[in-house]
Structures are given as structure tokens and as C-alpha cells.
Amino acid sequence: MADWFAPKRYGYGGGVPIAWQGWVITLAYVATIIGATQILKTNGWAMGSVIVTATAIFLVIVIKTTRGGWHWRWGGKE
Template sequence: MVTPRERYWFPAKRFGWGWGFPTCWQGWVVFAAYFVVFMLGVIFLRGRERAVESIAFVSVITLALLLICWKKGEPPRWRWGGDCS
């Protein structure tokens, strides 16, 4: 039985290393959730008053986003434009 080709939530960037904006709804949900949680952290942690907690919070949610991109995104590698395949 042939399995359908896996669809990446986050495509590789055309230039450089990493991922671009999402290409499907699942990726947009992850991206929106990251933004909402980030903004809630900004509101409730108040960076100047609780700097260490704010840095730790942003680090943890960013690491979670990167892990999701790594798992559900196109394999990262350096790209210099042209054909991205």
C-alpha cells in the first residue's frame, strides 16, 4: 500500500536556514497559539518587573515552537535561493 506524501506544515526558507510561514491550517494554528501565549506572557509577566521569569518563559515557548517546526517542517538545511527541492 502506498502512503500519501507527507505535507509539511512549515516549508524551508528559500534563503538561509530554517522555516518560513506555515502552508496549512495546522501550521497556522501552531503559529497563532505561539503568538497568543507569547502575548499573554507579556501581559502577565511584565518583563521589567520579572526579567528572569520572562526570559525563561519566552525561551520555553520558543523551544516548543522550534521542536514542532523540526518535527512537522521540511528538513532544514542551508539554501541559497533557486530551486528549493
């Protein structure tokens, strides 16, 4: 897979999107969370299920498409 997200300079994880695909995935995730909170506000279990599922899918995509993978970084150039 291509690199859609930059790695964080310090710490563990992915950073900001660096490709249009990363921005599309991020915006789709945000839209899903906002939509779930608006549509399912009376059903907490359903809203929680949608949020947990969307977050898990988003994290898997970010982990697989972060340049250099996820590992601890101390701020040096890679």
C-alpha cells in the first residue's frame, strides 16, 4: 500500500495525512462519527457500536498506510 499518513515525529503512531487518500479516509471517519452522534443520539448502544467499529477500521487503515510503520520515534530524521 502507498503512504497516506506521515509518522509522528515524537512518540508512537501516525500523524497527518500526506496524500489525498488519507484526507478522504479522515474526512469519511469524521463524517461517520458526526452522523452517528446525530442520527443515533437516542440509542446509546447503537451509537457506541458504530463509533467503536469506525474507529477500529480507521486505525487499521492508518497503521497500514503510515510511512515507515508505527513504532516509537525520538524526533530524529528518518
